[in-house]
Amino acid sequence: MGSLGPYQRKHKVAVVGSGNWGTAIAKIVAENTAANSDVFQEKVEMWVFEEDVEIPKTSQHYDPAQTSPQKLTEVINRIHENVKYLPGIPLPANLHASPSLEETVKDSTILVFNLPHQFIIKTCEQLKGKILPYARGISCIKGVDVSEEGINLFSETIGKTLGIYCGALSGANIANEVAQEKWSETSVAYDAPTLDSKAPTPQRSPNASQTDLVQFEHKDTSGQFSRVKLQALPSEYPPVDHAVLKTLFHRHYFHVRVVNDVAGVSISGALKNIVALAAGWVDGMGWGDNAKAAVMRVGLMEMVRFGEKFFGATIDTRTFTEESAGVADLITSCSGGRNFRCAKLSVERNQPIGEVEKSELNGQKLQGTLTSAEVNKFLKKQGIEDQFPLFTAVNRILEGKMSVADIPSHIER
Ligand SMILES: NC(=O)C1=CN([C@@H]2O[C@H](COP(=O)(O)OP(=O)(O)OC[C@H]3O[C@@H](n4cnc5c(N)ncnc54)[C@H](O)[C@@H]3O)[C@@H](O)[C@H]2O)C=CC1
Ligand SMILES: O=C(CO)COP(=O)(O)O
Numbered sequence: 001m002g003s004l005g006p007y008q009r010k011h012k013v014a015v016v017g018s019g020n021w022g023t024a025i026a027k028i029v030a031e032n033t034a035a036n037s038d039v040f041q042e043k044v045e046m047w048v049f050e051e052d053v054e055i056p057k058t059s060q061h062y063d064p065a066q067t068s069p070q071k072l073t074e075v076i077n078r079i080h081e082n083v084k085y086l087p088g089i090p091l092p093a094n095l096h097a098s099p100s101l102e103e104t105v106k107d108s109t110i111l112v113f114n115l116p117h118q119f120i121i122k123t124c125e126q127l128k129g130k131i132l133p134y135a136r137g138i139s140c141i142k143g144v145d146v147s148e149e150g151i152n153l154f155s156e157t158i159g160k161t162l163g164i165y166c167g168a169l170s171g172a173n174i175a176n177e178v179a180q181e182k183w184s185e186t187s188v189a190y191d192a193p194t195l196d197s198k199a200p201t202p203q204r205s206p207n208a209s210q211t212d213l214v215q216f217e218h219k220d221t222s223g224q225f226s227r228v229k230l231q232a233l234p235s236e237y238p239p240v241d242h243a244v245l246k247t248l249f250h251r252h253y254f255h256v257r258v259v260n261d262v263a264g265v266s267i268s269g270a271l272k273n274i275v276a277l278a279a280g281w282v283d284g285m286g287w288g289d290n291a292k293a294a295v296m297r298v299g300l301m302e303m304v305r306f307g308e309k310f311f312g313a314t315i316d317t318r319t320f321t322e323e324s325a326g327v328a329d330l331i332t333s334c335s336g337g338r339n340f341r342c343a344k345l346s347v348e349r350n351q352p353i354g355e356v357e358k359s360e361l362n363g364q365k366l367q368g369t370l371t372s373a374e375v376n377k378f379l380k381k382q383g384i385e386d387q388f389p390l391f392t393a394v395n396r397i398l399e400g401k402m403s404v405a406d407i408p409s410h411i412e413r
Pocket of ligand 1: 116
């Protein structure tokens with residue numbers, strides 16, 4: 001592609017995570033860095049939580065002479081396929097798998113985080129001090145960092161842990177469909193940090209240098225904001241803005257809309273997983289599409305209520321209905337997502353969902369079960385479980401304290 005224009009340096013992009021969605025997003029990013037080599041270095045590093053794998057007999061790469069298991073990173077780099085988490089999908093040759101977190105992120109200016117949410121905090125702890133201080137992040141994680149004490153978006157948790165700004169990517173994106181290049185949309189949320197001198201007067205810091213940026217970050221359930229100082233990206237690099245992020249993620253089969261509402265995009269991606277469990281159970285009961293639509297209606301209402309209550313000052317509730325990350329993701333997840341499919345099977349087989357997850361997903365992870373427990377713990381602590389009857393019902397069913405048959409009467413209360 002063209003020249004660097006006024007910029008002397010190109011962005012180096014790393015993807016932290018290589019599961020089903022992690023690998024699909026790494027494929028997109030590597031395709032785009034190759035197609036836009038004026039802005040990005042072509043080679044993309046992808047961190048793999050290393051494990052031994054066997055190439056299945058059904059794969060064109062199966063070799064009967066290979067009798068012992070092989071390292072997943074070596075397989076990906078040799079045959080350009082993630083045989084365990086995204087089988088059958090050819091990966092670009094400029095995507096390199098690495099078992100080392102430190103090597104993966106070295107010198108990277110854009111970090112894409114894409115792991116099941118239960119692993120992100122530990123992974124970020126290991127990244128502390130290993131990244132460029134002016135790097136920028138995008139979290140593709142669907143989950144929220146909830147404890148009894150408070151809620152953080154994972155973009156915020158990543159940002160705080162690493163001292164960087166982090167946005168979010170979320171949408172109606174079943175990974176296998178996106179990897180097969182079937183058309184879909186997504187939402188990228190990025191509210192670029194501003195020069196401190198441009199900050200609203202009450203928040204302006206008298207001691208800030210021209211290179212300091214500030215970000216106003218949701219603080220806690222009181223709706224307060226904390227002021228976070230960030231290192232500005234050196235002027236040798238193209239600024240990480242909506243245009244650059246669109247160039248990084250948009251493909252002819254993956255249409256990106258970039259918005260500012262990081263909270264709305266993240267919250268809907270996390271909470272729809274709880275609703276998808278209920279949709280799967282209801283479907284497993286054979287109750288039909290009307291019943292599933294009822295669960296989705298109440299679920300969407302609770303998603304919006306949760307967002308307004310705990311992220312009221314920052315969230316744009318139109319995100320829930322107008323962006324891919326909102327109702328579109330709810331619909332696709334309640335049609336063919338893993339949470340939906342495993343919940344449905346658990347009713348049909350009368351088997352705990354955790355057992356279905358182990359037997360059906362080959363190491364992929366459900367996010368709804370854990371998110372349900374985490375959100376419930378938080379709601380209980382706030383004393384407002386009754387304002388979220390569907391979320392509460394899902395948690396009680398997972399805990400074995402309520403049956404799926406009780407959902408209609410419970411959500412009508
Ligand atoms: N799969 C999908 O269709 C989509 C998933 N997402 C979201 O993307 C995020 C990542 O999901 P997937 O890539 O699908 O993951 P996945 O469900 O395929 O999970 C497996 C991944 O977890 C890794 N892992 C296992 N133990 C680990 C450990 N102790 N530490 C670090 N990593 C470990 C595995 O190596 C593997 O890469 C989730 O939050 C998910 O909700 C979002 C859109 C679509
Ligand atoms: O987030 C998804 C689709 O947008 C995938 O959901 P599952 O994790 O339930 O498969």
